Amino acid sequence: xxxxxxxxxxxxxxxxxxxxxxxxxxxxxxxxxxxxxxxxxxxxxxxxxxxxxxxxxxxxxxxxxxxxxxxxxxxxxxxxxxxxxxxxxxxxxxxxxxxxxxxxxxxxxxxxxxxxxxxxxxxxxxxxxxxxxxxxxxxxxxxxxxxxxxxxxxxxxxxxxxxxxxxxxxxxxxxxxxxxxxxxxxxxxxxxxxxxxxxxxxxxxxxxxxxxxxxxxxxxxxxxxxxxxxxxxxxxxxxxxxxxxxxxxxxxxxxxxxxxxxxxxxxxxxxxxxxxxxxxxxxxxxxxxxxxxxxxxxxxxxxxxxxxxxxxxxxxxxxxxxxxxxxxxxxxxxxxxxxxxxxxxxxxx
Amino acid sequence: xxxxxxxxxxxxxxxxxxxxxxxxxxxxxxxxxxxxxxxxxxxxxxxxxxxxxxxxxxxxxxxxxxxxxxxxxxxxxxxxxxxxxxxxxxxxxxxxxxxxxxxxxxxxxxxxxxxxxxxxxxxxxxxxxxxxxxxxxxxxxxxxxxxxxxxxxxxxxxxxxxxxxxxxxxxxxxxxxxxxxxxxxxxxxxxxxxxxxxxxxxxxxxxxxxxxxxxxxxxxxxxxxxxxxxxxxxxxxxxxxxxxxxxxxxxxxxxxxxxxxxxxxxxxxxxxxxxxxxxxxxxxxxxxxxxxxxxxxxxxxxxxxxxxxxxxxxxxxxxxxxxxxxxxxxxxxxxxxxxxxxxxxxxxxxxxxxxxxxxxxxxxxxxxxxxxxxxxxxxxxxxxxxxxxxxxxxxxxxxxxxxxxxxxxxxxxxxxxxxxxxxxxxxxxxxxxxxxxxxxxxxxxxxxxxxxxxxxxxxxxxxx
Numbered sequence: 104x105x106x107x108x109x110x111x112x113x114x115x116x117x118x119x120x121x122x123x124x125x126x127x128x129x130x131x132x133x134x135x136x137x138x139x140x141x142x143x144x145x146x147x148x149x150x151x152x153x154x155x156x157x158x159x160x161x162x163x164x165x166x167x168x169x170x171x172x173x174x175x176x177x178x179x180x181x182x183x184x185x186x187x188x189x190x191x192x193x194x195x196x197x198x199x200x201x202x203x204x205x206x207x208x209x210x211x212x213x214x215x216x217x218x219x220x221x222x223x224x225x226x227x228x229x230x231x232x233x234x235x236x237x238x239x240x241x242x243x244x245x246x247x248x249x250x251x252x253x254x255x256x257x258x259x260x261x262x263x264x265x266x267x268x269x270x271x272x273x274x275x276x277x278x279x280x281x282x283x284x285x286x287x288x289x290x291x292x293x294x295x296x297x298x299x300x301x302x303x304x305x306x307x308x309x310x311x312x313x314x315x316x317x318x319x320x321x322x323x324x325x326x327x328x329x330x331x332x333x334x335x336x337x338x339x340x341x342x343x344x345x346x347x348x349x350x351x352x353x354x355x356x357x358x359x360x361x362x363x364x365x366x367x368x369x370x371x372x373x374x375x376x377x378x379x380x381x382x383x384x385x386x387x388x389x390x391x392x393x394x395x396x397x398x399x400x401x402x403x404x405x406x407x408x409x410x411x412x413x414x415x416x417x418x419x420x421x422x423x424x425x426x427x428x429x430x431x432x433x434x435x436x437x438x439x440x441x442x443x444x445x446x447x448x449x450x451x452x
Numbered sequence: 453x454x455x456x457x458x459x460x461x462x463x464x465x466x467x468x469x470x471x472x473x474x475x476x477x478x479x480x481x482x483x484x485x486x487x488x489x490x491x492x493x494x495x496x497x498x499x500x501x502x503x504x505x506x507x508x509x510x511x512x513x514x515x516x517x518x519x520x521x522x523x524x525x526x527x528x529x530x531x532x533x534x535x536x537x538x539x540x541x542x543x544x545x546x547x548x549x550x551x552x553x554x555x556x557x558x559x560x561x562x563x564x565x566x567x568x569x570x571x572x573x574x575x576x577x578x579x580x581x582x583x584x585x586x587x588x589x590x591x592x593x594x595x596x597x598x599x600x601x602x603x604x605x606x607x608x609x610x611x612x613x614x615x616x617x618x619x620x621x622x623x624x625x626x627x628x629x630x631x632x633x634x635x636x637x638x639x640x641x642x643x644x645x646x647x648x649x650x651x652x653x654x655x656x657x658x659x660x661x662x663x664x665x666x667x668x669x670x671x672x673x674x675x676x677x678x679x680x681x682x683x684x685x686x687x688x689x690x691x692x693x694x695x696x697x698x699x700x701x702x703x704x705x706x707x708x709x710x711x712x713x714x715x716x717x718x719x720x721x722x723x724x725x726x727x728x729x730x731x732x733x734x735x736x737x738x739x740x741x742x743x744x745x746x747x748x749x750x751x752x753x754x755x756x757x758x759x760x761x762x763x764x765x766x767x768x769x770x771x772x773x774x775x776x777x778x779x780x781x782x783x784x785x786x787x788x789x790x791x792x793x794x795x796x797x798x799x800x801x802x803x804x805x806x807x808x809x810x811x812x813x814x815x816x817x818x819x820x821x822x823x824x825x826x827x828x829x830x831x832x833x834x835x836x837x838x839x840x841x842x843x844x845x846x847x848x849x850x851x852x853x854x855x856x857x858x859x860x861x862x863x864x865x866x867x868x869x870x871x872x873x874x875x876x877x878x879x880x881x882x883x884x885x886x887x888x889x890x891x892x893x894x895x896x897x898x899x900x901x902x903x904x905x906x907x908x909x910x911x912x913x914x915x916x
Contacts, residue, residue, distance in 0.1 A: 110456075117835075118834075121844070139859065224493060287638040288638070
């Protein structure tokens with residue numbers, strides 16, 4: 104190809120590609136605009152549907168009607184979203200009436216179909232509806248989804264399983280928690296909350312005892328949402344037997360959270376730990392008890408070799424109820440250790 | 453070599469640069485599509501679970517302030533509205549010459565208060581610490597002027613929580629912004645930094661520090677910046693997330709793991725683009741030391757910022773950005789093609805260096821070449837028109853793709869006519885704005901080369 108034809112070739116290619124982009128942009132823009140108009144119209148119609156059906160649902164909360172006009176298929180999603188929202192705010196018999204109403208409209212079948220849909224958004228909605236409906240025939244399918252799916256679907260499925268059958272959910276949930284390390288704790292807590300501490304506390308405590316120390320700290324933190332007596336007993340047992348500093352720290356954190364003065368002795372032992380972060384955790388756990396009994400114990404930690412332990416100790420002393428500035432000045436004046444005097448001065452002035 | 457051959461070589465070079473940048477944008481678009489799609493799929497569950505679980509990591513929000521007497525109280529009041537269970541607000545008065553400290557003292561009843569201040573990062577001299585007697589989670593550091601980075605470092609030193617959030621004093625956050633960003637740290641414990649998507653506040657209705665009605669600005673410069681921001685955040689940044697190759701998270705709103713930042717020495721005080729430089733350095737440190745990590749960004753529009761509406765402020769901003777980019781890349785240049793550099797060293801760093809940093813040089817020389825060539829009669833009218841159509845057509849195409857990304861996800865601008873305005877801005881952008889922006893970016897490169905312009909920089913704010 105000679106120079107001139109090469110030049111012409113490049114110019115032509117540029118022109119054609121440029122025109123292609125311009126045309127594509129025009130077509131795409133038209134599509135976007137029409138789609139936006141379609142969405143606005145759809146939202147408007149859905150809003151009209153919701154405005155019509157909200158009063159119908161509210162009217163029928165106390166008594167299930169003999170007959171209701173069917174929901175057109177194109178409004179199934181709008182209906183289920185509205186129905187789910189109501190489920191979230193209702194308690195007791197009204198919830199059951201709402202379920203009967205949904206069944207009479209064959210929404211259980213719609214939810215089953217949605218659960219098996221290829222669109223994840225629909226799947227989530229279907230799963231949530233089946234959970235709210237307490238549809239026991241969906242339990243095994245939900246368990247399968249919880250086992251095999253991604254985080255979002257698994258968690259949603261577990262949420263619904265818990266609503267359908269608490270006792271049957273706890274064991275699969277605990278085994279999933281252990282197996283699937285990618286599950287964030289805050290999402291697990293939401294499901295545990297659904298199950299209720301009276302049901303999950305003991306099985307979770309047993310699971311923690313059986314788990315390797317490396318995996319224990321994350322699970323111990325979940326015990327904050329458990330029954331306090333079971334959680335405290337677990338923490339005491341672990342503090343008696345554990346060697347792993349992370350496990351000790353998490354257990355002290357648990358005692359700090361529940362703050363029971365019966366645990367003073369067991370916490371105090373860890374003020375002598377070789378690790379400063381354990382000592383600091385012990386100081387925090389003691390200060391959470393908020394009783395004057397701990398004052399003489401804390402005073403000893405004012406002379407700790409680590410600045411942060413001394414600082415947290417001084418802060419804890421200051422925050423104790425009924426400890427006045429004069430009391431702290433007295434504590435300061437009876438100290439012989441220069442560091443202890445310094446840190447008290449530091450937090451005082 | 454004859455002139456014709458030289459012209460042909462230039463034409464071929466520009467053509468291939470053009471093909472390269474197209475492929476780069478196309479790749480980012482496709483990649484961003486996956487990120488947005490995943491986010492939209494997970495959003496229903498997030499909404500369901502967003503009640504407090506008790507596991508949210510507490511956050512220290514650091515607000516560097518320099519001569520912000522007019523806006524600082526509003527900023528803090530807006531921060532107090534965040535729906536987040538545990539956070540502290542640390543305002544760093546960086547030697548303001550106005551009454552910034554005084555207005556804070558009066559509005560929040562500040563009293564001098566000794567604080568545990570661990571000097572993990574070196575900063576300018578601290579004059580005093582203050583604590584609010586009305587809001588226990590508000591603290592103020594009064595320090596000698598040292599620039600934004602120095603102020604942020606002082607804030608990090610004082611912060612007591614494992615995560616810190618850095619925001620600009622003029623950022624308007626949505627009340628659940630913190631939940632969105634922190635969820636990334638909970639979802640993936642390897643996350644060390646996460647940024648949010650920022651939108652333009654101009655044209656929006658703001659009440660009590662909250663955007664209550666989103667609309668487009670009538671100011672043409674702000675409108676063009678709206679489409680720029682959409683492009684930058686919806687695909688320019690999100691596109692890099694799956695590769696863990698994101699080189700910048702916005703300084704207007706970003707959250708970091710404190711220990712990771714302290715480990716790399718905090719914000720660099722010798723640079724203008726401190727937000728980008730920190731991210732590149734975090735990549736550098738973790739990659740070269742083979743430490744697993746993740747730098748994330750979320751597509752959710754969680755903060756709004758005011759864009760400059762006059763040419764002078766806009767010019768200042770763009771020069772600063774380009775200079776910041778130059779400094780960030782040059783300070784970490786050994787990451788480029790580093791054996792342990794991974795996707796950052798081998799993909800995002802070289803691409804950013806070539807297209808984002810060196811791009812203005814090629815584009816500007818292209819303008820000169822075509823205009824001069826046409827004037828001298830070396831380039832035909834057909835050639836000029838063809839390249840003009842190609843350039844405008846592609847730029848418009850990318851903007852349209854961005855609008856599609858916005859349409860399938862958030863639809864922040866609710867009116868149907870907004871799409872027309874955005875298209876109008878995308879068209880208009882090519883007729884002067886893009887060219888002048890290239891010139892400013894070039895100026896930024898020269899400013900970096902010759903070490904001119906420093907400090908906080910001034911942008912004239914109208915207030916929204």
